Amino acid sequence: MKTVIHVNQHKIRSNIKRDDPEPVLTVKDYKQNRYAHEVVIKANGDEVARIVYRPHKPLSCGARCWIETTQDVELIDG
Numbered sequence: 001m002k003t004v005i006h007v008n009q010h011k012i013r014s015n016i017k018r019d020d021p022e023p024v025l026t027v028k029d030y031k032q033n034r035y036a037h038e039v040v041i042k043a044n045g046d047e048v049a050r051i052v053y054r055p056h057k058p059l060s061c062g063a064r065c066w067i068e069t070t071q072d073v074e075l076i077d078g
Helices: 009-014
Strands: 004-007 023-030 033-036 036-044 046-053 065-068
Touching: 023 036
Parallel strands: none
Antiparallel strands: 004 023, 023 033, 036 046, 046 065
16 A cells, blocks of 8 residues: 655644644545654554654754654665
8 A cells, every 4th residue: 555645834834833733744545644743654563764743843954844764765866
């Protein structure tokens, strides 16, 4: 089953002014849309990556939403 994780940039912008931010991540599959502030991606039951949204505690570069992984990452130019 294919799953698409969408980051809603409009929600990220509107959440800057909110004390109680709305989820910005949408997890879509063939039958439903689910919404979250954080998503864990697993393979064989083990966490391989995590998408994090922290509007009030951004990274030092200013990013409010990012992906964390301990796996090897392959870059593809295109």
